[in-house]
Amino acid sequence: MEFEPDVLDLIAELSWRKLTLYASDLEAFQKHAKRSTVTSDDVKLLVRRNDSLKELMEEKLRAIQDNKPPPDPAPKKKRKTSSIS
Numbered sequence: 001m002e003f004e005p006d007v008l009d010l011i012a013e014l015s016w017r018k019l020t021l022y023a024s025d026l027e028a029f030q031k032h033a034k035r036s037t038v039t040s041d042d043v044k045l046l047v048r049r050n051d052s053l054k055e056l057m058e059e060k061l062r063a064i065q066d067n068k069p070p071p072d073p074a075p076k077k078k079r080k081t082s083s084i085s
Helices: 005-032 040-046 051-067
Strands: none
Touching (some): 040 051
């Protein structure tokens, strides 16, 4: 399949604009939630109106979570003992 250079330029420009918009939306969702990083919840919010993309993202997230080892329990902090005389 061959494309004219102008068509490829247009596809590249549209893709860039869409990805820039996605990045802006993800950053807004992350800031609204008062977090410093984008999480899977932000991505779910971004794709919420695109059923096929939402399904694909949820499937990928489940696969990631299934392969992730369970988190180690946080070590308990030792209580300071006061030496009252």
